Amino acid sequence: MSTPPALASAKAVRTPPAAAWEDRGWIGIPDSTYFRAAAYHLKRRSAPTAAAVTGTRAAAALASSAAMRPDAGDDVDLTIPPAFNLQGAKLSAISQATAYQAIRERQTTPPRTRTDRRLAATRLDLHEFTKRLATDATIWRACRSSDIRAPVQQFIFCALHRSQKIGEHWSSIPGYQDRAFCPACGDTIESMEHILFQCDDLGSTTIWTLAKSLWPHGQENWPRDKLGIVLASGCLTTHTQPRAARPAGLPSTGALPQPSDDGALHLLRILISESAYLIWVLRCERVISEHQHTATTITTRWTNTINDRLHTDQLNASRLIRTSTAVIRAQQTWVGTLASESQLPGDWPKSHEVLVGIRAPRIPT
Ligand SMILES: [Zn+2]
Incomplete structure (x- = not known):
């Protein structure tokens, strides 16, 4: 031409x-x-x-x-x-x-409208608590936060993509529509919000009550029950300063440090991510084995889960990382949550021989 x-x-x-x-x-x-x-x-x-x-x-x-x-x-x-x-x-x-x-x-990227909608809802839930608008990149990075255990990271990643096979996934498959309904209460189309916050029959009420009762920094600093808070738990920050926690009976000049933002946020991310994941695990166990968990079983499972995280922090401070920063972080994270806290040595994270555990929760009735 x-x-x-x-x-x-x-x-x-x-x-x-x-x-x-x-x-x-x-x-x-x-x-x-x-x-x-x-x-x-x-x-x-x-x-x-x-x-x-x-x-x-x-x-x-x-x-x-x-x-x-x-x-x-x-x-x-x-x-x-x-x-x-x-x-x-x-x-x-x-x-x-x-x-x-x-x-x-x-290369054409297929539209991800379901994921995009969930990201937008997560951003709004997070903004309500933190007063900051997170970007999509921040929410995705939070999936890999070091405060979140690997299996919980995987659960959150799938929930952001809405890839768990629940509720509406089954509604359009002929012959399987029954699976769309909640396996516990049976009268509601299942959704992640229903599983984590709305279905009393799955033990969510018990678990969130336990988590809130252990949180020592005031209920005004605990976020509302929103799915977005769980999905963005790796990047939770507070807009107010966590108030100083002093367990009952502990003198104000005790050896334990005041909680810092960093320690309090570490604890908040642990409590929210682990509690949500345990509810999901219990729900899956119920679907697979049709086993109904009692309040005592749920309380024991939750206590063991949180104690495992406490012992991981103690192990990091005393044997693996062995820096004063790790020791201080463990102290600041768990202050106000430990059993017989006033009798513990101030540097308990340094020594893995010191047996620590969270204070015994009362089983919600
Ligand atoms: Zn239900």
Whole structure:
């Protein structure tokens, strides 16, 4: 195909950025649809465009400001005649990285509306407690928080993707619609919110009562029962300072440190993530073995779970990490939660021979 006259005359005045973009096939150029249309209209001009560089920058500024407008409803003709709509990139102008970027751009990502909706709901639940709007990246990173155990991380990751086979998953499968209903109460379509917070028959009320009763920093610093709080438990922060916890009977000048933000948040993330995961595990056990757990069993399982986390922190401080930071963090995390706390040596995390455990919970009736 011969070069159109208009394009030939435009070659002499092509600006370096636009020429480079065109040579590399507009790969990796944001809003390239608009710039390609603008380049076409510039090429159509027979007269030289003297302010081309300035125009390119101005076009970029205009494109940015237009993208921020709430009423992006202007009809702009972006069609380019085939003779001017050059396809592909010059082999001499692309690198391996550019070619790989082109492949990535041509791959279509399937829409993840279910995941996106859950991320948005998680963000709102988190904002209600922390007064900060977390990005999607922050929520995904929180899945891998070191405060969360690996199996709990996996549970949260799947819940964010809504990939657990519960409720609506079965509603559209002929012959399996019965499985959509809650296996415990039987009269509600199952959902993660129902399992974790609404179904009394699955023991969620018992477990959350236990968690709140151990939390020593005041109920005003405990978040509301929301699914988003569980899914973003790895990035929970408080907007108020946790108040100083002093267990009953402990003198104000006792050896134990005051709780810090860091220790209190570590405890909050442990209590919320472990409690939610235990409810999920109990629910799965009930589905698989049809075993109904008593309040005593649930209380014992929850106490053992939290004690395991306490002993992990003690093990890190006394044998594995062995730094004063790990010792202080363990002290600050568990202050106000331990049995016979006033009789413990102040540096209990340093010695793994010191037997520690959370104070015995009362079984909720
Ligand atoms: Zn139920």
